[in-house]
Amino acid sequence: xxxxxxxxxxxxxxxxxxxxxxxxxxxxxxxxxxxxxxxxxxxxxxxxxxxxxxxxxxxxxxxxxxxxxxxxxxxxxxxxxxxxxxxxxxxxxxxxxxxxxxxxxxxxxxxxxxxxxxxxxxxxxxxxxxxxxxxxxxxxxxxxxxxxxxxxxxxxxxxxxxxxxxxxxxxxxxxxxxxxxxxxxxxxxxxxxxxxxxxxxxxxxxxxxxxxxxxxxxxxxxxxxxxxxxxxxxxxxxxxxxxxxxxxx
Numbered sequence: 001x002x003x004x005x006x007x008x009x010x011x012x013x014x015x016x017x018x019x020x021x022x023x024x025x026x027x028x029x030x031x032x033x034x035x036x037x038x039x040x041x042x043x044x045x046x047x048x049x050x051x052x053x054x055x056x057x058x059x060x061x062x063x064x065x066x067x068x069x070x071x072x073x074x075x076x077x078x079x080x081x082x083x084x085x086x087x088x089x090x091x092x093x094x095x096x097x098x099x100x101x102x103x104x105x106x107x108x109x110x111x112x113x114x115x116x117x118x119x120x121x122x123x124x125x126x127x128x129x130x131x132x133x134x135x136x137x138x139x140x141x142x143x144x145x146x147x148x149x150x151x152x153x154x155x156x157x158x159x160x161x162x163x164x165x166x167x168x169x170x171x172x173x174x175x176x177x178x179x180x181x182x183x184x185x186x187x188x189x190x191x192x193x194x195x196x197x198x199x200x201x202x203x204x205x206x207x208x209x210x211x212x213x214x215x216x217x218x219x220x221x222x223x224x225x226x227x228x229x230x231x232x233x234x235x236x237x238x239x240x241x242x243x244x245x246x247x248x249x
Contacts (some may be wrong), residue, residue, distance in 0.1 A: 002032045003103060006058075006081030006157065010071040011050075011089035012040035017197065019049050020123075024092035024195075026056055030099035034058040034081050038071045046089075069163040069171040076162060083112075084155045086172075090197035091151045098193050102154055105190075110156045110183035113137060114193030116149040121199060135188060139180035142173060142217070151194035155179050167216070169209035174216045 007025050011018050025035050037050060039062040047062055054060055059078045065071040072086060087093060094117070102112050115133045118126040134147050141147055150172045159182045163171040180186065 002030070003082040004032045004034060004080070005030070005083045005085060005099060005103075005154070006034045006036060006075075006079035007085045007087055007093075008036045008038065008072065008075035008079065009087050009089060010038045010040070010068060010075060011042065011046055012071075013042045013044040013046060014089040015042075015045040015049060017090040018046050019052075021087060021089050021092055022050070022053055025087060026053060027096050028093065028099045029097050030103070033099065034079065036075050036078050037061075038065075038075045039063075040065050040071055066165070067168060069165055069167070073162045073165075076160065079157060081157055084157050084160055085151075085153075087151055087194070092195040094192045094194055098191075101191060102189050102193060106185075106187040109185045109187040110159060111137070111180065111186040112154040112189055113148050113186070114152050114189040114191050116152045116194045116196050117192055118196050118198055121197070123197075126198065133188065137180070137186050137188065138183075139177050139220070141180075142177055148176070149194055149196050150176070151196055156183075159183060167212050169205050170212040170216060173213060174219075177216070177220055 009018075009021055009025070011021075022035075022037070025033065035057050036059040037057050039047060039050060039060070041062055041064045050057075050060065050062075059075075061074060061078075065074065075086075076084070085099075093099065094114075102114070105112065113133060115128060117128060120126055132147070133152065134141050137148060153176060155176075159179045160175070161178060163175050165171070167174055
């Protein structure tokens with residue numbers, strides 16, 4: 001029996017990218033997908049595009065929400081699949097066979113994850129994320145930064161709780177860590193599984209996002225270890241940009 005995957009897309013006023021995201025889901029070769037689309041009452045023509053595919057959606061809501069994670073919680077409450085995947089507007093599943101390949105990589109895992117390719121706003125590839133997906137992953141793996149993209153992780157639905165709405169920009173990190181603490185089987189698919197559009201809300205509100213991340217990491221890892229880990233993050237970041245700068249010179 002092929003597991004059922006609930007894919008949730010949230011969108012607000014993104015007429016430029018929504019169809020590309022939707023088609024990356026709707027064109028999957030894997031047959032057992034429930035596609036849920038949550039729109040925040042868009043006014044720019046986004047809903048007109050969504051309506052073109054409405055008969056292929058399991059659920060579609062268009063109404064005002066209290067932010068990105070409130071919209072995600074609406075999607076979670078509607079999901080009936082064995083697994084969850086969030087593929088937000090602007091991002092894509094990597095290829096038409098990706099979902100099939102993920103579930104073929106190992107049977108019955110609690111979490112599947114893979115690598116992410118980054119894209120700019122004109123959809124030109126920027127290559128792999130600076131944080132490569134770790135060879136092995138558990139709830140402690142985020143201590144040096146978010147090493148797996150939200151779009152690149154498939155999670156068993158019965159392990160997932162609602163997003164904590166006290167966090168406006170980094171609730172996804174808190175959510176994944178909570179799930180990973182419960183998981184007993186975590187599988188690295190060793191393949192690219194997602195394409196990510198750079199420049200989401202956590203980038204636009206970068207300082208606020210960093211503060212939230214620090215709070216979340218302190219909650220799970222402790223203050224002193226978190227301070228030490230952040231020093232390591234800063235050193236590694238400096239090395240990365242120095243190397244990148246030298247390469248481009």
